[in-house]
Amino acid sequence: MVKLEDAVTARLQSxxxxxEILVDPDLxxxxxxxxxxxxxxxxxxxxxxxxxxxxxxxxxxxxxxxFGSTDTEIVAKKIIAHGTVHLTTEQRRAIKExxxxxxxxxxxxxxxxxxxxxxxxxxxxxxxxxxxKIRVDESKSVEEQLPVILKELQKAIPISMQQLQLAVKIGxxxxxxxxxxxxxxxxxxxxxxxxxSLIAVVELPAGLRQNFLDELNSVCHGNCETKALxxx
Numbered sequence: 001m002v003k004l005e006d007a008v009t010a011r012l013q014s015x016x017x018x019x020e021i022l023v024d025p026d027l028x029x030x031x032x033x034x035x036x037x038x039x040x041x042x043x044x045x046x047x048x049x050x051x052x053x054x055x056x057x058x059x060x061x062x063x064x065x066x067f068g069s070t071d072t073e074i075v076a077k078k079i080i081a082h083g084t085v086h087l088t089t090e091q092r093r094a095i096k097e098x099x100x101x102x103x104x105x106x107x108x109x110x111x112x113x114x115x116x117x118x119x120x121x122x123x124x125x126x127x128x129x130x131x132x133k134i135r136v137d138e139s140k141s142v143e144e145q146l147p148v149i150l151k152e153l154q155k156a157i158p159i160s161m162q163q164l165q166l167a168v169k170i171g172x173x174x175x176x177x178x179x180x181x182x183x184x185x186x187x188x189x190x191x192x193x194x195x196x197s198l199i200a201v202v203e204l205p206a207g208l209r210q211n212f213l214d215e216l217n218s219v220c221h222g223n224c225e226t227k228a229l230x231x232x
Contacts, residue, residue: 002027007044009052010076012083014066020052021045021076025088031080039073046072048079096138103142103149104129110207111150111161120159128156143208144184150205164206165229172196174220181215201229 002024010028011020022044027037050058060070067075087095108122120128129136134152137145153159165188170178175198182190182202189201204212216224 001041002044004044008086008088010080010083010085012079015062017058017062017066018050019058019063019066019075019079019083020049021047021079022049022052023076023080023085025085025091028080028085029087029091031077032085034081039076043072043076048072048075092138096136099138099142100126100129100136103136103146106142106146106207107150107153107159107161110205111159113158114160115158120157124157125153128153128159132156143204143211146205146208147186162206163203164209165201165203166209166212167227167229168198168200168202168216169225170198170200170216170220171223174223177219178216178224181212181219185212 002022004022006024007022008025008028009020010023011018013019023042024044027042030037031042048058048063050056050062063075064070067078069075104122104125107125108120111125112119129149132152132155134149136149150159150161168178168182172193172195175192175196179198182200185202185204185208187200188203189199191199193199202212213226216226
């Protein structure tokens with residue numbers, strides 16, 4: 001069990017209530033990533049709080065209503081997975097550096113110098129990010145921030161990335177959940193049908209196609225249709 005002085009707060013608001021737990025920051029980060037941990041080492045105190053700073057415990061009725069259980073392990077994992085964890089300065093730095101490396105590697109593999117058709121080395125991308133004073137947001141995925149970063153990079157170096165246009169058809173049952181995924185990219189066309197289904201045309205970097213399809217299928221459980229219109 002983590003010492004109280006070494007613990008950080010994980011917090012989730014749900015059903016009009018606030019739920020907090022005191023956790024080991026390193027183990028909480030692993031849980032956040034979907035990894036298995038020794039639960040006995042995760043919590044500093046085996047309690048779900050309404051306000052951890054005040055030591056005010058949350059009621060079992062509120063916990064059960066929000067999570068469908070009062071089992072501390074089940075509740076704690078849901079709070080960490082879906083809520084916010086106050087990471088240490090060192091953790092935030094490590095996450096930011098990892099996100100920067102991921103972004104630089106992706107751009108280096110998928111973007112080219114339009115003047116020569118040759119890819120940019122990773123070091124050139126890294127230097128251009130610094131030159132353009134571009135801040136990489138560690139809380140956002142590569143796909144979420146790539147369009148803005150590419151636009152800013154063009155101020156420092158000649159760079160372009162092949163774009164792909166995909167036609168997407170999503171049934172009414174999943175269209176509401178899938179729409180935010182589409183809007184992370186440039187939506188060229190969007191038509192909501194009378195039955196609630198959605199037909200759209202989305203433009204995205206070709207290198208992100210598989211990530212896009214994987215995320216879309218995870219929401220639609222495979223019940224969606226896509227077709228490449230341009231870029232292949």
